Amino acid sequence: MELDLDSLHGDQGMTDEDRAYAGSRYADVRAAAFANPYPRDADGNLPVFRSTLRNAFSGILPFGRPEQARIAAARTVDSRADLRWGEDGKGYRKILHPNGIVLFGIWEITEDNPYTGYFAPGSRGLLVGRWSSHGTETRRSQVRSIGLVGKLYPTTETDHVELLQPAGFITQQDLGGERTRYANDVELTNTPSNHSYRRGIMTPVLLRAGLNFIHHDKVPDSRQLHEVAELGKRDGTPTEAPEHMKLKMAPGQKHVEGGDVDYRDELLAHLDGDGTLTFDVSVSDESRVKGRGPLRVVKVRNWRRIGSISFTEGVVSYNGDHVLHFHHPGWREDRNDPGTAIRVGEQRVR
Secondary structure: OOOOOOOOOOOOOOOHHHOOOOOOOHHHHHHHHHHHHHOOOOOOOOOOOOOOOOHHHHOOOOOOOOOOOHHHHHHHHOOOOOOOOOOOOOOOOOOOOEEEEEEEEEEEOOOOOOOOOHHHOOOOEEEEEEEEOOOOOOOOOOEEEEEEEEEEEEEOOOOOOEOOOOOEEEEEEOHHHOOOOOOOHHOOOOOEEEHHHHHHHHHHHHHHHHHHHHHHOOOOOOOOOHHHHHHHOOOOOOOOOEEEEEEEOOOOOOOOOOOOHHHHHHHHHHHHOOOOOOOOOOEEEEEEEOOOOEEEEEEEOOOOOEEEEEEEEEOEEHHHHEOOOOOOOOEOOOOHHHHHHHHOOOOOOO
């Protein structure tokens, strides 16, 4: 199978398909992700799609097509679509986070806490996640910024018939990358620090992405958690969302040994047989921020574990990289007040 490793394809901006979205079925999203797993090369390696300067700055010159990274940034906030098939059925090329593994499992909150929606104690729902790296780096010898994004369905019925709109969340390591040997050691938060200079030649890509999000949605390096806190919440009940969430593999799970292992193979090894990949869900409302932009350091205090994520299935596939879409929750001046949203109806209003 010949793979396009460089050029963009598919619509980066909003389409009629995005605007027609009315929800999805977990089973349909799962079927799409498992439909076309990647073949491996003669050495058993998975394909690696490049995050390139050319793609990041495509359309930046005047009098040409729109800047692709800018309209893609707006689309990630504006489109709730879970699958973006495109006119040719081949989806679209991700400018950032092009290589990932799609994970399926259960979100569960077990500990008392003051939050609402699917942060409330007793909440259980189906979760579709995607573990990916910010750029081309997929191997443990490389400095990587790993992300885990999720779409949380308000049901545990894998064959539900009704269309549901899942809540989205975004978590990531330091945006500049870190050197973590095992997936077990990766700490993912919705408010990561940012040492972008670690990206080397790809630093301009990260900086440009930040400028695009500032233009559309005010805050480039954090994603609020109000969608999870409002999922399944009764109308009229005030929203209470934590400011910070951390996801980290629970203690006691095996460490996948080997040389320069690709993180996609590492996570598949955790799921071999009847394996389960479990993450602790921790929250906090206390933090201190030093610096801004590419030198931003976030120190969170008093993390409290309130639940877990248990993934039991995973797949590395074309549709997982090119069709599956993860919505970025839009920024609010007050995370608990939808009336303070920065973007409304594909327009920035504040």
